[in-house]
Amino acid sequence: MAGGDMxxxxxxxxxxISKMSCIERGYFQDNFLHFFVRRRARRSPLxxxxxxxxxxxxxxxxxxxxxRANMFPGQPLQVLSLGAGYDTTFFQLEAQGLAPxxxxxxxxxxxxxxxxxxxxxxxxxxxxxxxxAAVDAEAxxxxxxxxxxxxxDLREPEALAPALRAAGLDExxxxxxxxxxxxxxxxxxxGAALVRCLGALLRCAxxxxxxxIRPDDAFGQQMVRNLESRGCPLRGLPGTPDLEAxxxxxxxxxxxxxxxxxxxxxxxxxxDPIDRQRAERLEIxxxxxxxxxxxxxxxxxxxxxxxxxxxxxxxxxxxxQRQLPGRALPNAA
Numbered sequence: 001m002a003g004g005d006m007x008x009x010x011x012x013x014x015x016x017i018s019k020m021s022c023i024e025r026g027y028f029q030d031n032f033l034h035f036f037v038r039r040r041a042r043r044s045p046l047x048x049x050x051x052x053x054x055x056x057x058x059x060x061x062x063x064x065x066x067x068r069a070n071m072f073p074g075q076p077l078q079v080l081s082l083g084a085g086y087d088t089t090f091f092q093l094e095a096q097g098l099a100p101x102x103x104x105x106x107x108x109x110x111x112x113x114x115x116x117x118x119x120x121x122x123x124x125x126x127x128x129x130x131x132x133a134a135v136d137a138e139a140x141x142x143x144x145x146x147x148x149x150x151x152x153d154l155r156e157p158e159a160l161a162p163a164l165r166a167a168g169l170d171e172x173x174x175x176x177x178x179x180x181x182x183x184x185x186x187x188x189x190x191g192a193a194l195v196r197c198l199g200a201l202l203r204c205a206x207x208x209x210x211x212x213i214r215p216d217d218a219f220g221q222q223m224v225r226n227l228e229s230r231g232c233p234l235r236g237l238p239g240t241p242d243l244e245a246x247x248x249x250x251x252x253x254x255x256x257x258x259x260x261x262x263x264x265x266x267x268x269x270x271x272d273p274i275d276r277q278r279a280e281r282l283e284i285x286x287x288x289x290x291x292x293x294x295x296x297x298x299x300x301x302x303x304x305x306x307x308x309x310x311x312x313x314x315x316x317x318x319x320x321q322r323q324l325p326g327r328a329l330p331n332a333a
Contacts, residue, residue: 188239
């Protein structure tokens, strides 16, 4: 395995530790992540608040997608998580009775091997897959009626589509594709090829990604250097340095429309204000200038293909803007 691949995999471990810190502080709930986290560490309020913002914004979009089932009765939905790591979204949705008809997770074999082994060893996870579930930890594959875990290299999209078809992916079914800090580790042409492959494959889908932007200012340059020093260069960032480039990556590669917003705007304008205020009271916080800088260097971008009007109205939820200490309100566009 290439050293760069190992470093990127370690970012998954770091992310889960950070999410566990949020869970233990009460920012959000997840009753399954602890099965995958071997080491606990209390993160700073700045990091906790950032992960809260990330998790809740992505959950909002996912729940909007799942909620559309009420308007399209009888239409099975599916979720495809790219570079899923140890994410536990399927198990959370299953526990809540909200799991879609099919849920697919894809990652490098070394990651899926470890995840499959944990699922096999933990009854609280394995039992949620149903009696017909088959787990092959050595191959890194889990198959069940509603959940599939597959090993794949996202740098080779020509092999991804056949693997998904073989696992039962319905190319016509409404699909929610999620990629959290995944494409940014691919070269620009590799990321574009993956986006184009899925855009051509899925006729009714939303592709939601979360990743870094704005590498050219002083903060962005330091962000890039920090990750390079850890052996995790943001290879894709030169191709999508701003929100407009994020939108174009979709619309230039087989997606009908796209939108994007930085996380500073999303936290302030597109999260439930009541829950946001609850979260903001959990820890003493006075790092407002750094908070705004960090959030402005991450974004969520969404590409849409919609051949039947399924995704009409699926977007960042709108709430009134409000002034926070340390920064004047920019234009939300």
